[in-house]
Amino acid sequence: xxxxxxxxxxxxxxxxVRGLVGAGHSVAFTYHKNEDAAATLxxxxxxxxxxxxxxxxxxxxxxxxxxxVRSVLGMMGGVDMVVNNAGIHAPKPAAWLSTKDWTRVIETxxxxxxxxxxxxxxxxxxxxxxxxxxxxxxxxxxxxxxxAYAASKAGxxxxxxxxxxxxxKYGITSNVLMAGLADTGTY
Numbered sequence: 570x571x572x573x574x575x576x577x578x579x580x581x582x583x584x585x586v587r588g589l590v591g592a593g594h595s596v597a598f599t600y601h602k603n604e605d606a607a608a609t610l611x612x613x614x615x616x617x618x619x620x621x622x623x624x625x626x627x628x629x630x631x632x633x634x635x636x637x638v639r640s641v642l643g644m645m646g647g648v649d650m651v652v653n654n655a656g657i658h659a660p661k662p663a664a665w666l667s668t669k670d671w672t673r674v675i676e677t678x679x680x681x682x683x684x685x686x687x688x689x690x691x692x693x694x695x696x697x698x699x700x701x702x703x704x705x706x707x708x709x710x711x712x713x714x715x716x717a718y719a720a721s722k723a724g725x726x727x728x729x730x731x732x733x734x735x736x737x738k739y740g741i742t743s744n745v746l747m748a749g750l751a752d753t754g755t756y
Contacts, residue, residue: 573641573648574598575628575685576655578607581704581748585652586610590619597641597648599626599655628655628681638688650700651689653682653725658718671717678721683728686743690736698740703729705745 572589576582577598586598600607600623607623614621626637656678659670686701693699708715709722725745732743
């Protein structure tokens with residue numbers, strides 16, 4: 570299978586990339602700032618049975634998302650599954666969370682997932698199949714001290730359900746993988 574994974578250079582994303590490439594799949598993953606980590610991951614997986622490529626992307630840039638998706642689709646000849654994994658948080662109680670931090674988290678975790686999904690809808694429709702997996706969180710039900718993250722993950726549930734309802738008839742599925750707390754070594 571061919572995968573596109575956002576936020577693939579660190580934490581959970583890195584482990585997803587490692588596992589999929591190790592199992593023989595082709596994976597294009599994105600990273601935002603840590604080019605060294607992305608290059609190291611590609612280098613580490615060069616002897617694996619699958620193929621791997623890294624692409625710099627700020628998921629909050631809709632035009633940038635469209636460009637990277639076009640490039641990856643051309644390079645890979647299609648994608649079977651998109652994993653929306655890119656995410657950040659700004660852990661502060663609501664009263665002390667700045668507007669800037671709120672906006673940054675919502676733009677990355679929710680808007681970014683939407684921009685990526687939107688870029689793949691038409692290619693998935695043309696192929697007659699496609700899979701979206703959005704990395705959610707148990708925080709979607711509320712999380713003390715991280716309101717923006719919790720709200721973004723709750724919004725991701727609505728985004729995913731709507732994609733499934735709108736595009737299921739075209740062979741496209743959309744699901745949220747509800748992750749619990751994990752030590753990803755990135756905080």
